[in-house]
Amino acid sequence: MPGSSGKSGGRGPSSSPLPHAVVPPRRPLRPSRYVPVSAATFFLVGSTTLFFCFTCPWLSESFSVAVPIYNGVIFLFVLANFCMATFMDPGIFPRAEEDEDKEDDFRAPLYKTVEIRGIQVRMKWCSTCRFYRPPRCSHCSVCDNCVEEFDHHCPWVNNCIGRRNYRYFFLFLLSLTAHIMAVFGFGLLFILYHRQNIDHLHAIVTLVVMCVAGLFFIPVAGLTGFHVVLVARGRTTNEQVTGKFRGGVNPFTNGCWRNVSHILCSSQAPRYLGRKKCVQNVKVQPPFLRLQLTEAQLATKILDNGIQGDLHRSKSSLEMMESQSCDAEPPPPPKPELRYPGLSQRNMEECSLLGKAPPTPTMYKYRPSYSPGKNHTTLTHAYANQLSRGESVGSARESSSSSSSLLQASQQPGFRSQPSLDRRETSSDRVVGGLGGEKRDAGREAGGGGIPGYSLGGRSYPSFSDTTVLSGGASRSSSSTHTSAGTANVSEATTTSTSFKSLANQTPPPHHPSRNGSLSYDSLLAGGEDLDKGGVTGPVAPGPPSGRPCTPATHFLSQQREADIPSQSLHHHHRSSHHHHHPFLHRSSSSTSSSPPPPPERDCLLGEPHTAPHLPAANQTSASALPSSAPPPPHHSHHHHHHHSHHHHHHHSASSRPPRFAAPHVPPHHAYPYRTRSTDTPLGSSSSSTVRSPLSPHPPPLGKSLSYSSAAAAEMQYRLVRKASASAGANAAGVGGGESGVMGGGGAIQAAKFPR
Amino acid sequence: MSDPLFPDGTCTQQHAVKNRYQTEIFNMAETHSLQDMRQQAAVAAKVFVQRDYTSGTMCQFQTKFPSELETKIDKQQFEETIRTLNNLYAEAEKLGSQSFIEGCLACLTAYTVFLCMETHYEKVLKKIAKYIQEQNDKIYAPRGLLLTDPIERGLRVIEITIYEDRSFTR
Numbered sequence: 001m002p003g004s005s006g007k008s009g010g011r012g013p014s015s016s017p018l019p020h021a022v023v024p025p026r027r028p029l030r031p032s033r034y035v036p037v038s039a040a041t042f043f044l045v046g047s048t049t050l051f052f053c054f055t056c057p058w059l060s061e062s063f064s065v066a067v068p069i070y071n072g073v074i075f076l077f078v079l080a081n082f083c084m085a086t087f088m089d090p091g092i093f094p095r096a097e098e099d100e101d102k103e104d105d106f107r108a109p110l111y112k113t114v115e116i117r118g119i120q121v122r123m124k125w126c127s128t129c130r131f132y133r134p135p136r137c138s139h140c141s142v143c144d145n146c147v148e149e150f151d152h153h154c155p156w157v158n159n160c161i162g163r164r165n166y167r168y169f170f171l172f173l174l175s176l177t178a179h180i181m182a183v184f185g186f187g188l189l190f191i192l193y194h195r196q197n198i199d200h201l202h203a204i205v206t207l208v209v210m211c212v213a214g215l216f217f218i219p220v221a222g223l224t225g226f227h228v229v230l231v232a233r234g235r236t237t238n239e240q241v242t243g244k245f246r247g248g249v250n251p252f253t254n255g256c257w258r259n260v261s262h263i264l265c266s267s268q269a270p271r272y273l274g275r276k277k278c279v280q281n282v283k284v285q286p287p288f289l290r291l292q293l294t295e296a297q298l299a300t301k302i303l304d305n306g307i308q309g310d311l312h313r314s315k316s317s318l319e320m321m322e323s324q325s326c327d328a329e330p331p332p333p334p335k336p337e338l339r340y341p342g343l344s345q346r347n348m349e350e351c352s353l354l355g356k357a358p359p360t361p362t363m364y365k366y367r368p369s370y371s372p373g374k375n376h377t378t379l380t381h382a383y384a385n386q387l388s389r390g391e392s393v394g395s396a397r398e399s400s401s402s403s404s405s406l407l408q409a410s411q412q413p414g415f416r417s418q419p420s421l422d423r424r425e426t427s428s429d430r431v432v433g434g435l436g437g438e439k440r441d442a443g444r445e446a447g448g449g450g451i452p453g454y455s456l457g458g459r460s461y462p463s464f465s466d467t468t469v470l471s472g473g474a475s476r477s478s479s480s481t482h483t484s485a486g487t488a489n490v491s492e493a494t495t496t497s498t499s500f501k502s503l504a505n506q507t508p509p510p511h512h513p514s515r516n517g518s519l520s521y522d523s524l525l526a527g528g529e530d531l532d533k534g535g536v537t538g539p540v541a542p543g544p545p546s547g548r549p550c551t552p553a554t555h556f557l558s559q560q561r562e563a564d565i566p567s568q569s570l571h572h573h574h575r576s577s578h579h580h581h582h583p584f585l586h587r588s589s590s591s592t593s594s595s596p597p598p599p600p601e602r603d604c605l606l607g608e609p610h611t612a613p614h615l616p617a618a619n620q621t622s623a624s625a626l627p628s629s630a631p632p633p634p635h636h637s638h639h640h641h642h643h644h645s646h647h648h649h650h651h652h653s654a655s656s657r658p659p660r661f662a663a664p665h666v667p668p669h670h671a672y673p674y675r676t677r678s679t680d681t682p683l684g685s686s687s688s689s690t691v692r693s694p695l696s697p698h699p700p701p702l703g704k705s706l707s708y709s710s711a712a713a714a715e716m717q718y719r720l721v722r723k724a725s726a727s728a729g730a731n732a733a734g735v736g737g738g739e740s741g742v743m744g745g746g747g748a749i750q751a752a753k754f755p756r
Numbered sequence: 757m758s759d760p761l762f763p764d765g766t767c768t769q770q771h772a773v774k775n776r777y778q779t780e781i782f783n784m785a786e787t788h789s790l791q792d793m794r795q796q797a798a799v800a801a802k803v804f805v806q807r808d809y810t811s812g813t814m815c816q817f818q819t820k821f822p823s824e825l826e827t828k829i830d831k832q833q834f835e836e837t838i839r840t841l842n843n844l845y846a847e848a849e850k851l852g853s854q855s856f857i858e859g860c861l862a863c864l865t866a867y868t869v870f871l872c873m874e875t876h877y878e879k880v881l882k883k884i885a886k887y888i889q890e891q892n893d894k895i896y897a898p899r900g901l902l903l904t905d906p907i908e909r910g911l912r913v914i915e916i917t918i919y920e921d922r923s924f925t926r
Contacts (some may be wrong), residue, residue, distance in 0.1 A: 093912070095910070117811065265855055280892060282893060285895045286919070
């Protein structure tokens with residue numbers, strides 16, 4: 001990798017060393033990671049310093065000394081929040097110790113379902129961190145950590161934004177918007193009073209500062225508005241862009257007021273890493289007190305929310321239903337039964353008992369009301385298939401290995417091939433998949449074949465790693481195969497997609513680390529791993545979509561489809577965006593008939609200018625600033641708002657803006673949702689190529705994007721850019737993206753480090 | 757009787773250990789005489805009490821009684837411990853006046869107040885650590901169990917270590 005030196009250390013301020021014995025190898029130093037944050041710091045501090053030096057003296061004389069004081073206070077606030085957002089631990093979970101996953105061996109499912117306020121939420125097994133990710137937790141591939149309440153990875157602060165530092169990030173955005181407005185306003189005042197001697201140095205400097213401020217104002221204000229909406233709705237960026245709650249119910253919201261107060265007023269969450277290990281001076285020595293047990297006590301086992309996970313752990317049959325993420329992961333831990341012989345008997349008994357339990361219709365989260373009937377039958381059918389297959393799998397690994405080899409053969413080339421090949425592969429995959437629940441091998445091979453979906457995701461719920469295989473096939477076949485095939489699709493999808501943690505825990509491929517560097521916004525690009533994130537597992541995804549053209553889809557489903565469409569077309573061309581394909585697998589499967597409707601829908605979707613739609617005046621400025629379409633630069637700078645406005649506008653049907661964007665522009669815009677924030681044309685190509693090289697032959701035009709997006713997304717973007725011949729647009733997008741965070745550079749370098 | 761041969765808990769079957777114990781006791785006599793003061797029972801198993809997410813991402817743990825502890829501790833006792841912990845965590849995350857004032861003060865001082873002051877959450881975490889220590893001393897250690905502070909696991913699980921009962925008076 002050209003961009004990364006071989007030096008160890010220097011992981012960046014966001015990742016602290018782990019306190020436990022399990023210390024992962026230090027990742028190589030990547031100077032490209034520090035470019036956006038350095039640029040942001042430079043612009044922020046530089047512009048503000050020029051403002052204070054050239055504009056403020058006259059202002060304090062002519063108006064009042066309160067002007068520079070006010071500006072100084074706001075700037076200080078900006079710097080403080082910038083530093084906190086940059087240096088504070090976002091809520092990184094320490095790696096789980098070995099003994100914690102002793103139960104989670106080959107029979108353990110990849111997903112564990114939990115019910116949150118009546119809504120089923122899936123927790124995915126994180127093979128790097130060795131635990132089931134708590135709800136709202138996501139693994140950031142850039143930082144290689146699971147982060148609590150993961151919002152996104154911000155390249156402008158070179159840190160993940162999570163539970164602990166979201167407040168500072170949000171306040172940073174607010175204060176930066178205020179700061180930019182103040183600088184621009186006072187600069188304008190200065191210029192208006194100095195129209196006669198505009199060639200004076202002070203006036204020129206003020207003009208330059210005003211230009212910088214004006215340029216950065218649009219993306220920053222847009223992003224601020226977006227986050228205001230997110231806070232009000234109680235969503236994270238990750239959830240918003242992956243469309244988890246679109247049309248559904250957000251189980252994490254407590255109402256607007258409580259959401260805001262939770263963000264701003266709750267006590268600072270504790271750090272998990274780097275804590276002083278409390279030594280317990282407790283002597284545990286036999287003889288121990290014994291408990292006299294009654295028969296009733298021995299016989300009773302209370303089933304509640306918690307035991308679902310345990311049930312699922314032991315129930316190999318049910319786990320087949322889980323979609324898989326075929327990541328190539330480190331090998332699973334050794335058989336834990338040997339470690340704790342006393343418990344092994346009991347566990348095995350439980351396993352055998354629980355394995356026969358009937359399937360629970362609780363595998364699909366965020367789907368409190370999906371259309372019953374067809375879907376339901378598909379579901380139960382899938383479950384039945386799974387069960388029957390599961391039992392055989394649980395007992396006979398040998399047979400699975402044979403089918404796995406089949407799967408492997410079919411999946412690996414399919415995984416690498418172009419979409420056309422994927423389609424071909426898919427059918428064979430389906431057949432193989434249906435044979436026999438060789439999930440783990442399938443997952444392993446598919447994962448080995450390409451980017452492990454899990455590792456790339458800054459998201460919690462990628463379902464398929466071999467999405468190229470499945471998405472291409474699914475989208476095409478699903479349209480042709482409705483109900484009857486729906487079942488087949490379901491079963492095969494689930495079979496191929498189900499995975500065990502053992503798969504997830506296997507060694508990553510050699511080029512795995514290179515791919516890691518890309519992802520936090522891969523999900524964003526995907527424009528919604530809606531179904532994926534929405535917890536729609538394999539069985540569900542093909543089911544509803546097949547019904548969609550026939551039935552008035554549920555609001556949720558239709559919205560998913562709409563979101564799917566733009567990115568879907570893009571991703572068909574992608575072979576390397578594996579994890580991106582995860583959502584597309586679902587998406588394409590879910591939006592079977594999406595191909596005919598996409599163009600008009602796309603236009604509608606993208607015709608809306610993007611200011612966070614629910615916002616007041618601030619939106620208007622950016623909205624008006626966006627002529628519906630024409631200049632790509634401003635357009636691109638807003639694409640992330642675009643993207644979110646898509647989601648918003650789904651709910652709010654129309655804005656009055658005409659769908660002006662031509663089709664060719666559509667993909668790039670959709671593809672850019674968060675690219676502008678991090679892309680800078682001239683700078684990033686080296687970094688991008690480093691990450692991307694193993695995956696695609698074409699260097700993406702916007703290297704910086706790879707800092708938080710998958711390499712696949714970059715490749716897709718590249719193709720789109722070429723198609724739309726929007727190289728200028730891409731540059732503009734890069735500039736626009738750069739602007740949003742550049743002004744926020746602040747005193748990152750000089751400010752004191754705060755305890756994280 | 758505790759097993760000094762396998763202090764790290766990697767013991768195999770009990771009878772095998774007993775045999776080995778008798779043959780090797782003389783070899784180990786010297787080495788473990790110094791360890792007498794510190795010797796602990798071998799770890800037999802670990803139980804993990806998972807988080808209860810029914811009310812969202814609030815830090816709550818399941819009060820379901822793990823089956824492995826059925827012979828070790830009273831169910832009521834265990835549930836009482838977990839419930840107290842849940843209440844303490846709820847108190848830590850409460851949006852009360854103290855956390856609000858703390859937030860305002862931090863804002864006004866450009867967050868430098870964090871260098872000198874302990875946050876409300878950290879204070880409650882200290883309380884929780886003390887409570888766990890006290891529970892261990894009073895209730896769990898005499899029964900061959902040990903609670904581990906969940907903060908060490910990122911507030912994901914409460915780890916309960918079950919120690920081997922090497923007493924021969926079975």
